[in-house]
Amino acid sequence: MTENSKTSRTLDDGLFNRTYKMFQVLERLPDRYISEEEVKGLLGVLPPDSATSLQSFFKPSIQQASQAFIRMVMAVLKGTYEAREKGKKVVLLPFNFPPEIIHAFENLAPVTTELLTTAGTVVLEGQGERYWDYVLGLGLPDHICSANAIELGSMLSGLDYQPDAIVSGCVGSCDVNAKSHEFVSLxxxxxxxxxxxxxxxxxxxxxxxxxxxxxxxxxxxxxxxxELKEENLRELAVRANRCSELYNDLWELKKNVPNPVPGIFSLFVCGTRFSMWGREEGIRTLEQCVEVSRNNLESADYRSREEVARIVWTYLSYLYDTVNFYDWMEEKGISNFGDALQVAFPQTLDLTSKETMLDGMIEMAWKNVMTRQMGAPSMARGWAEDIIYMVKEWDLDGCVYCGHHSCKQTWSAFTVTRNEVLKRTGVPTLGLQGDTWIRSMTPIGVIQEELEQFVNNVIAGKRKRSGRRSRRRAAR
Ligand code: SF4
Structure with a gap:
């Protein structure tokens, strides 16, 4: 029996509790640059899965952004953990629901299901496997979505914290997600x-x-x-506007060749959008991402890197090995533009009155990720339009669909969407099979092999025929 299969059979504590304890350790780290030697010392006392992820987070080139991100996630966990003693109520949200409206209430604390699943998958030994096993053990089918089922499984075990209410924000955009949350609420x-x-x-x-x-x-x-107070909403809206500004800066930075925004920042942007939009911790995370990317743009060494491909994940990417997988892409010269969950189109809120601010927030909720694509009147059209927009904006030359195991709705529109993107942009899509949060579905080595073949055989061939690579070289 391997170490992983042993841990996946033990269920003695909840995902939230374990993740919180891990972040308590990380929070104690000094808020300054941590040398490679110090990082090595820290990794030596952590379990192997946690050490592997964190090694990548503390890479010198991105460390300042990772530290801000870790502190932001800790603020979410602490806010949830301490809510009751502060007389607040915890509201559980799905990732497509913009959290800023909850932050505007003094007595509410939001926490996002998929943020918890992802944080647990990244930092816990055994990732989220034991909670997934628990959910299946309850008799739920394996085609429910691991994005939410892992954390909800932990909650159902009775070993974890419980929220006071659930905002069911997926009704009309994802039945699986909506039903999983409804099951837990019942x-x-x-x-x-x-x-x-x-x-x-x-x-x-x-x-x-x-x-x-x-x-x-x-x-x-x-x-x-x-009552929802206008002054609270305004304070929140001012900070949300700053988040939107920084989000737009990152979007613009990605138009450069080579792309100066590290692939892992797509995770940081999503984490911020899904949990801390309109909070100081969210602003700090995005500011650090922009600063690192701008420094990369200024660095002659960074600019001399060759991009062999500019790719985007058409819906989700793989998060069970995020950091190492993304490092591997970087080493191979594959510029990773992140996934469709970044296409949120946040807007500047009009601060004139409570109504104008709410109007903007409602529009952002209507246009938020997943809601705008999978909840569109035509899923294939809504989804394809967004991919085509990204491909054109960032001058991409490859798309990858990760084939998330449970996501039957994106599977149903995949072929139509892929054909439409190819027809209108000439950019091909690689279709893979796997699960975003569960490593046992498809090993990362298989994914790497397929991606490498796609880049070497399809993208490289197209670049050669169009003379694209040489044009880029001449432009430097
Ligand atoms: S990945 Fe698919 S199944 Fe999971 S929440 Fe998103 S749309 Fe729903």
């Missing part, structure tokens, strides 16, 4: 606050969505025992 007797997105065209559908959003606010006010 089993644990937690109130559900629904926000339904209709799949109608803009004008009619948006009106309906807006009514639902206001109804949700009234339910949140009841839960929090307070």
């Amino acid at each position: 089993l644990l007797d937690l109130p559900q606050i629904p926000l339904e997105k209709p799949t109608m065209e803009f004008s009619q559908g948006f009106k309906y969505f807006k009514n639902n959003y206001y109804k949700m606010i009234r339910q949140l006010e009841e839960l929090a025992g307070e």
